[in-house]
Amino acid sequence: MRPVDADGERAPDDDDWARPPSPVLLADGRDVAALEREHVRAHLRARRRLREIEGLLDEMKSEVEASEAGALDTAGSAGAAAEARVVKLCEEVERKAVEAALMGRRIVELHRQMDGSGCC
Structure with a gap:
């Protein structure tokens, strides 16, 4: 201690x-x-x-x-390049619109088939 x-x-x-x-x-x-x-x-x-x-x-x-x-x-050629991009985008939009229309038709056909069969 x-x-x-x-x-x-x-x-x-x-x-x-x-x-x-x-x-x-x-x-x-x-x-x-x-x-x-x-x-x-x-x-x-x-x-x-x-x-x-x-x-x-x-x-x-x-x-x-x-x-x-x-x-x-390249200010002059930039306008031409932009125009080409716009044309390409417009073509792509048109293609997508056609695909969407086809898809819509298929959906309508499926609904008609389901209504006609009376299963659901």
Whole structure:
């Protein structure tokens, strides 16, 4: 037992430093160290991801600048290309409309067959 001094507090043991730390304190220390390592890893992952995003943004910026420069150079041919795209889209819309009409006819035929059979 440690002696009690006049204030009622115990005097520090001289052999406290010689005693090994408790297993609970050792486990807590390992947990804290693991948390600190994971915190550092997360920080490094975030920085790496930010650098990747920055690189992608730089690439996109250079692509936009290149396309702007190309658009200025080929302003006359851009109208012809746009016209060709519009014609192609119109043809595709007409084809889809024909397919939708055929599908509608098939649905009507199926309903007539179901009504005529009287099964449902």
